[in-house]
Amino acid sequence: MSALRTFAASRTAIVLVVLVAFAARAGYTLWFGLDELDTPFNHMNNDGESYDYMTRNLLEHGNLGYRGEPSARRGPGYPLYLAAFYSTVGRNHALIRWFQLVIDSLAAAVVALTLGV
Numbered sequence: 001m002s003a004l005r006t007f008a009a010s011r012t013a014i015v016l017v018v019l020v021a022f023a024a025r026a027g028y029t030l031w032f033g034l035d036e037l038d039t040p041f042n043h044m045n046n047d048g049e050s051y052d053y054m055t056r057n058l059l060e061h062g063n064l065g066y067r068g069e070p071s072a073r074r075g076p077g078y079p080l081y082l083a084a085f086y087s088t089v090g091r092n093h094a095l096i097r098w099f100q101l102v103i104d105s106l107a108a109a110v111v112a113l114t115l116g117v
Helices: 002-032 047-061 077-089 093-114
Strands: none
Touching: 002 093, 047 077, 077 093
16 A cells, blocks of 8 residues: 555656646746847857758758758757657747747656656
């Protein structure tokens, strides 16, 4: 019986972690807007624009880079992820943000499970 209670408490904790992670991220998204390229913090580093440009370059020219030329300025993982997303559902930054919100919330569950919650 004790093992069953421990499992139920652990499952409840994981669900709580996912819900808190989702709520925090959703709150940020709704507060600052859905467009990744138009957040109040974008002027500091231009990451969103840079990844978007690199992804469009990959789809249009077939290489990871800028202005049709390969570049190692950014790692390939996120532009490849965006390219797959753009190819399937289009260049919709709001939808990308919500999809990432779900993935990030599930990642919080993985971290909690790894820590033995």
